[in-house]
Amino acid sequence: MSTTIYDRFSEIKDFDEAKAGVKGLVDAGITEVPRFFIHPTEKISTSPTTELQIPVIDMKDVNMRKKEIVEKVKEASETIGFFKVVNHGVPNKAMDEMLDAIKRFMEDDEEVKKKYYTRDYKRKVVYNCNFDLYSSPAANWRDSLFLNMAPDPPEKEEVPHAFREIVFEYSFHMKKLGEVLLELISEALGLKPDYLKEMECGKGIGIACHYYPPCPEPHLALGTSKHSDRGFLTILLHDKTIGGLQILYKNKWVDVPPSPGCLIINIADLLQLISNDKLKSVEHRVLASKEGPRLSVACFLVTQYSPSSMVYGPIMELLANGSAPIYREVVIDEFNKYYYSKGLDGKSALDHFKL
Numbered sequence: 044m045s046t047t048i049y050d051r052f053s054e055i056k057d058f059d060e061a062k063a064g065v066k067g068l069v070d071a072g073i074t075e076v077p078r079f080f081i082h083p084t085e086k087i088s089t090s091p092t093t094e095l096q097i098p099v100i101d102m103k104d105v106n107m108r109k110k111e112i113v114e115k116v117k118e119a120s121e122t123i124g125f126f127k128v129v130n131h132g133v134p135n136k137a138m139d140e141m142l143d144a145i146k147r148f149m150e151d152d153e154e155v156k157k158k159y160y161t162r163d164y165k166r167k168v169v170y171n172c173n174f175d176l177y178s179s180p181a182a183n184w185r186d187s188l189f190l191n192m193a194p195d196p197p198e199k200e201e202v203p204h205a206f207r208e209i210v211f212e213y214s215f216h217m218k219k220l221g222e223v224l225l226e227l228i229s230e231a232l233g234l235k236p237d238y239l240k241e242m243e244c245g246k247g248i249g250i251a252c253h254y255y256p257p258c259p260e261p262h263l264a265l266g267t268s269k270h271s272d273r274g275f276l277t278i279l280l281h282d283k284t285i286g287g288l289q290i291l292y293k294n295k296w297v298d299v300p301p302s303p304g305c306l307i308i309n310i311a312d313l314l315q316l317i318s319n320d321k322l323k324s325v326e327h328r329v330l331a332s333k334e335g336p337r338l339s340v341a342c343f344l345v346t347q348y349s350p351s352s353m354v355y356g357p358i359m360e361l362l363a364n365g366s367a368p369i370y371r372e373v374v375i376d377e378f379n380k381y382y383y384s385k386g387l388d389g390k391s392a393l394d395h396f397k398l
């Protein structure tokens with residue numbers, strides 16, 4: 044083993060054992076980004092295109108306007124893989140309170156936060172810095188709190204104080220909106236409305252609360268490196284004023300500016316897999332910034348979290364016209380294990396499951 048590799052590992056380990064995250068570094072007054080956060084320049088540099096605006100879909104009176112909305116969801120899900128929704132039924136107050144809870148938790152006393160710092164994903168409440176800290180090529184400039192809210196939510200006492208009042212309510216809204224979206228997407232695929240719900244694509248709800256502290260050298264680091272999401276569908280609430288989210292469209296990065304009140308929906312890997320590539324799980328990332336903290340809440344609709352022996356493969360009805368399956372059937376535990384071990388390394392997990 045070379046000395047450089049050894050040094051990198053122990054630097055990461057020391058950082059992890061301090062349990063203070065990126066925020067701890069910023070609070071300590073660092074002016075340079077530690078080496079293990081440095082991404083190769085070509086992975087950061089960007090000349091974003093303005094060619095594309097993410098479609099905004101108005102969900103008002105969704106049942107009355109179903110046909111029109113399904114068409115829009117279909118178009119966006121088959122091409123850009125992302126769309127925004129307005130009049131989605133999630134109260135602004137609940138969204139504001141979630142963002143506020145992230146700030147309160149992350150800015151709480153280090154000793155309070157440390158109690159939740161872990162890499163044991165069997166726990167329902169996990170606070171750490173980079174779930175893939177030890178496996179990814181370079182760490183990301185963010186701290187996160189993961190709450191595994193469905194199907195088996197944590198006890199109230201297991202949840203940090205800052206989230207105790209709001210996260211159960213937020214999770215209820217996510218489940219409700221998730222079911223409507225899965226219905227629209229089922230219909231967009233030409234399936235009966237409750238098809239994806241019956242497949243349990245929205246049974247599990249994982250909520251990732253991200254806190255991106257200001258970065259002293261944003262040209263060297265990333266907030267979140269290029270990745271596509273693991274589950275079926277993601278409902279993303281992002282910062283009201285600080286941008287940074289970019290999605291990859293036709294090999295170019297597209298800026299997604301803040302849009303208070305909107306939620307951003309994206310197709311994730313397992314939906315691409317079961318739709319046999321009809322729907323697109325598109326790569327995205329978050330730039331680091333001198334401005335901060337940037338806050339976001341990513342709600343992942345997944346099937347039951349591990350251990351899960353559920354098996355998913357391309358939907359039979361979608362192969363009825365003679366299309367060949369692109370993916371083999373996958374046990375969820377195997378998919379999760381592969382996704383986690385690979386980390387956010389910029390490559391799609393889906394390739395691994397292609398026939």
Ligand SMILES: O=C(O)CCC(=O)C(=O)O
Pocket residue numbers: 251253267272279281288327328329338339340341
């Ligand atoms: O913070 C964001 O805006 C995006 C986060 C994200 O992509 C994720 O958690 O998968």
Ligand SMILES: [Fe+2]
Pocket residue numbers: 270271272327341
């Ligand atoms: Fe993501």
